[in-house]
Amino acid sequence: MNFTSDNAYGAAPEILAALADGATGTAAPYGEDAFTGRVTRALSEIFEREVAVFPVVTGTAANALSLATVSPPYGAIFCHAESHIMVDECAAPEFFSGGARLVHLEGAHGKITPGAVESALAHYRGGVHSPKPAAISITQSTERGTVYRPEEIRALSEGAKRERMALHMDGARFANALTYLNCAAADITWKAGVDVLSFGASKNGALCAEAVVFFDPALVRDFEYRRKRAGHLLSKMRFVSAQIEAYLAEDRWLKWAALANTKAQRLAATLRGIPNVELAHPVEANEIFALLPTPLLENMRAAGVQFYDWATVEDGRTLVRFVLSFLTPEEDIERFSLILRKQ
Amino acid sequence: MNFTSDNAYGAAPEILAALADGATGTAAPYGEDAFTGRVTRALSEIFEREVAVFPVVTGTAANALSLATVSPPYGAIFCHAESHIMVDECAAPEFFSGGARLVHLEGAHGKITPGAVESALAHYRGGVHSPKPAAISITQSTERGTVYRPEEIRALSEGAKRERMALHMDGARFANALTYLNCAAADITWKAGVDVLSFGASKNGALCAEAVVFFDPALVRDFEYRRKRAGHLLSKMRFVSAQIEAYLAEDRWLKWAALANTKAQRLAATLRGIPNVELAHPVEANEIFALLPTPLLENMRAAGVQFYDWATVEDGRTLVRFVLSFLTPEEDIERFSLILRKQ
Amino acid sequence: MNFTSDNAYGAAPEILAALADGATGTAAPYGEDAFTGRVTRALSEIFEREVAVFPVVTGTAANALSLATVSPPYGAIFCHAESHIMVDECAAPEFFSGGARLVHLEGAHGKITPGAVESALAHYRGGVHSPKPAAISITQSTERGTVYRPEEIRALSEGAKRERMALHMDGARFANALTYLNCAAADITWKAGVDVLSFGASKNGALCAEAVVFFDPALVRDFEYRRKRAGHLLSKMRFVSAQIEAYLAEDRWLKWAALANTKAQRLAATLRGIPNVELAHPVEANEIFALLPTPLLENMRAAGVQFYDWATVEDGRTLVRFVLSFLTPEEDIERFSLILRKQ
């Protein structure tokens, strides 16, 4: 019963099949293949405008390359204190950008607000003594399993534009957010002011495939040079693009995300009914954050339920995280629910 | 008829099968999986000593991460003027190391010699005014399809040790070299003084899999931090390790390389028999460099033979490169040979 | 009446005289001159052990070069949220180190505590997902004009050693702290566990002179390469060393700092007697932080008193900073005191 992360699961058969298809015959190397072209067209349709698309193999690469493109080495990037770029990527944005600084903001439910950005900016307007405000980065869905509404994104984007900053979205779980909102992909990206998106697939059925999507071609600049010199331009790039192509085909990405979200809702419903258990945040995507008492946690572990501790809370309860994948076996959720209900 | 590069070909079915195997069930993410452990053991056996192994997805990442580990930001790295790190990786070593300098040396048949290193070193012994000599990097097999002999490597290594430099080997086509020499893998690596090896698989049947192999554990230092912050630690690392595991199993890597070498020998034999055609270098691995007259090149192109021009030579002939893969169809070689013999 | 900063003042005549002395004749360039050697000997005496000394022209260079020497590019450096390296150096430590992260800690009176470091460390022990703990940096005297006691430094150093981190001290106002404590220079540096010190002179009478002082020769590594490639090895290095030599001679540095501290005490005493004015921190060095009501601030400005606003406080008062230099004219303090007493 593995609820540690959606990346603990393997790959969807449809994606493996696409790899096998892609494996035959020769193809132009280094992204000049037909697969990559088709992915760009597919994403242009999804986003209802022409976009520039660059496949990479990790979310860290997608984020760090995006941020290095929109921030100079002496830039400041504003993000949530718990964002993946801040706490899980070993200072990759600092490395790729050549020394930019991440400025972390607190915010309820994993979200940052225009007010928090504004307060932080006050310390970054003193001229050359501080790094130059360069970008805001938000995560959709957030690191706490919540989802930014279009108007929340737009408000952040307006603040960004006023300060001539770019708006980046870490969409490692973009499909989960989109499914939840049930709106158009454009509504929470370029129409809301997002300049560049890390479009994730690895956590939702792919082996290793993310795409950097630029909505403003002028921002792309020399992204390809950056990707190449970071060792992220694969000679057989078609194998990354083939994953994304299969991921997008037949709306699989949305169906899989919807399935993961539904499973999360199911488990959340169970948790809500357990005494002394409390959900810490609205469950909007495929992640659940809940406060659980120590004895329950011990029982769960003894029964083989895997998950991550997030923090110890003062009343003796622990904040823990459960992540659901469309590949999470139904029976695992059932067994886990039984354990919970036995309390 | 694609002779442009071994990376123009796809992936071996055995490797795809391993991916499918790896895709089921859950696994610890970020390289904590069982696959990665098994690859380390397999390579330790192959190299007849305990080695530290770090899978990555590109040769550029393998090379740049290796070099950044053995060179400080103010280091000088000595390599052949035509080495991949010098001409094909968009200054990735400079990026990963934080500004080290590649010092390029001329050398016949794609090889550097201790004498060439020594001459260059003369300019790098003036103290802080020049970058500090940090490493020698050689390519095995070389960018001209030749193969360093164990004693050639040892001689370079002795020079490196005297200057307290590390010796790195770019083994994108390591299997092809090893097959040609018919010696033990240890003989051309740590026994000959190599400290760290970029062990390639992508050009020889994998989708995207290389392994950085450290022979001296003390050199590893914080390699894992470097890989992570470069976005090269995949969450589903098992899919890279699974490729390498399948690649090494049943001596496939050697058999495939031997097949590619044999195909190169066959084509080279044909070329030797064509008037006004000349082989530029000994054909020892799976690459052929030959001087061909313009009319022949035009016929070849018209007939659909694909290859890379390397340089224009003064007598009207062009130096071109042909690369053979174990996946190159026999019939392509046959058809190409017929075209050649018709001259 | 300039109380904005000690760097608003010029240079001491004794230091200018030393420059004129140094200007005649030829000298070996790039730090091979006799002046630099003499400075090393003088500081070795002051610190009662052999130290390695590297003069530079700015505190930012001293700090960033020191930190880059003790932190890898993937390192985490723990410091106060208001430290100069955090808020006044435009991410220079990030640049020089190649991407290390500054982790900022809150702490009363400008000081960090072992507890604050320990709490922050909890987020940096998760292996490669976070930068590797590399160093603690403290400022002596602090950015709030207070002074770390030897035992406070020792406690931080013990925490650093346990985690294999280095301890750096930004001593832009080291002389002011030392004078206040009236102890040996060794007591608040290497005897308390400090590994490397940015020893300031520019704020205390020099034109542009700081010295990086390493107490542990093993930590020096290739500092000289770093200084050179950062453009901080002057061809006529003697002119920086000459400033430091004159600064140290006849205990000038201590006398000047004592004078600045005394002036600060005098002004602080006056401020303590003014209604509705409150000192925010103990005045221990040459800086005063005080809460002043708006009408008083307006009178002060109208009368030509220059100073920096630090923050607006809720009760209508503003936190402002006054810095005293040994060069601050006595009559300026008198005039300012009169203005204050008129309230």
Added chain:
Amino acid sequence: MNFTSDNAYGAAPEILAALADGATGTAAPYGEDAFTGRVTRALSEIFEREVAVFPVVTGTAANALSLATVSPPYGAIFCHAESHIMVDECAAPEFFSGGARLVHLEGAHGKITPGAVESALAHYRGGVHSPKPAAISITQSTERGTVYRPEEIRALSEGAKRERMALHMDGARFANALTYLNCAAADITWKAGVDVLSFGASKNGALCAEAVVFFDPALVRDFEYRRKRAGHLLSKMRFVSAQIEAYLAEDRWLKWAALANTKAQRLAATLRGIPNVELAHPVEANEIFALLPTPLLENMRAAGVQFYDWATVEDGRTLVRFVLSFLTPEEDIERFSLILRKQ
């Protein structure tokens, strides 16, 4: 008798006097002082157009900051194989730019030609596999004591513009070149297509003062952020600007350079008359490169003549360098000439 370098000499009394003048009273720190403004106006007059001026303390800083401004981290910078940025600055351009590559070109008399640039460019037009052509850097006067003519600079600039590259000039000895050509400063800079100039003063009488001069304001971008985060924005910037102000006043810079050049001519004339001695390059500025036989070199050294060996030449003679400063004592030249004539 020191002919090793112009930086072996001290500072001119006029410059020291300016420092003493600048030392009194308070001034806005970090370049907001009146001195820096005056220097910008003085240089704008000299160059007959409005220029942006940024004082720094070393030529390495001036060059590396300039190049980092005009080259992205993935850029290629074309320069002479013996240029200061290539051989004397410990890879500072690589550091400041974040990994750009210096591509070194051979060329007679220390000069590069449009043809040499064009040949090198052929290897840098393959797209993302190579760094992107970003800049040409030339030295005026060159590292071999020769001087680019306006039309030579213009020809290089045209090639640069065609490739969208910037043209940087390392003018560590700009005054010596200008004096020799006896033309307007504009003629060999912006009118000939130079975009940014490292304007030197340290080798010609200052203690530590260079100015980065941008002719195209659009290129300046965030130069000030770069200077600050490199630790090259001095708090008491006025002491650097004061040096430059005094250097420019009353045409001192040109008079001093003319004097140095004249001294070089005098010594060159003597050398021309000595048997078995040969000048290696035209003597156009204040450096002389000559081939001298071993016995003569031994006599010279025995007599206390200091100079640098440049290279050993096959016929038993050694290429050596003599540099003249306006501060080189006349009697030293006389004594040296006597030694030479005694051969």
